[in-house]
Amino acid sequence: MENSQKLAGKVALVTGGTTGIGLATAQRFVAEGAYVFITGRRQAELDAALQLLGPSAFGVRGDVSNLADLDHLFAVIKEQKGHLDVVFANAGIAEFLPLEAVTEAHYDKQFDINVKGTVFTVQKALPLLPDGAAIIVMASIVASKGTESSSIYSATKAAxxxxARTWTTDLRARRIRVNAISPGPIETPGLNNVAGTPEQAKQFKAQMVTGVPMGRLGEADEIAKAVVFLASDDSSYVTGVELFVDGGMAQV
Structure with missing residues (x-):
């Protein structure tokens, strides 16, 4: 991995950093010189990710929808490093049901993890963030597309x-930049899990690719490189944006 040290000396947090886009971004952050805290709900996945990331990373097990877990996370970061320069509020889930099948549990689970988790991750990070810090939140092209059976998931991403827009104005006096990243379909373990059996996953992905002008799924590292841009001084005059990294899927 090329090493331009765009985040040299920075301290970063990646929630949901054990697999997929979160792990790929944590790897990029480390390669760019950052010290990275990652979170995940499962200890085995957390341990495997830390093995991959090496000595410039530290893992804290927890669920972003649990405020006590978030308090513990930020207490650990404060004790170990004293501050944070970059927050990537990435943790999230995707579950799909047609409107007539939506249940209260389906609604609550996704809004708790995706929206409540993002709100309180960012809020509780604020005391550790210096002026001029960078916050990146994980949106999705589903916020712009009316994809079948994704109404609740899509609504969380629209939220x-x-x-990101409102926090840009809330935090402007502190020059904290807040940006959203919106991936298209990305080859990740999560994408395969959504689809069911390996054969169903293959069909699901083939169907998705038909809607992508670039004719392929994205790679997790392609999102990670865009997050590095938003986390670094390369994007010093960029705030409040939604950066689509989607092969053109929501653009044409």
Whole structure:
């Protein structure tokens, strides 16, 4: 991995950093010179990710929808490093049901993890962030597309995109930049899990690719590189945006 040290000396947090886009971004952050805290709900995945990331990373097990877990996370970061320069509020889930099948549990689970988790991750990080810090929140092209059976998931991502706009104005006196990143379909373990059996996953992905002008799924590292841009001084005059990294899927 090329090493331009765009985040040299920075301290970063990646929630949901054990697999997929979160792990790929944590790897990029480390390669760019940052010290990275990652979170995940499962200890085995957390341990495996830390093995991969090496000595410039530290893992804290927890669920972003649990405020006590978040308090513990930020207490650990404060004790170990004293501050944070970059927050990537990435943790999230995607579950799909047609409107007539939506249940209260389906609604609550996704809004708790995706929206409540993002809100309180960012809020509780604020005391540790210096002026001029960078916050990146994980939105999605589903906030802009009316994809079948994704109404609740899509609504959570639309909420996150809206939060980025408002927080940009809330935090402007501190020059904290807040941006949303919106991936298209990305080859990750999560994408395979959504689809069911390996054969169903193959069909699901083939169907998705038909809607992507670039004719392929994205790679997790392609999102990670865009997050590095938003986390670094390369984007010093960029705030409040939604950066689409989607092969053109929501653009044409």
């Amino acid at each position: 996150i995109r809206s939060l």
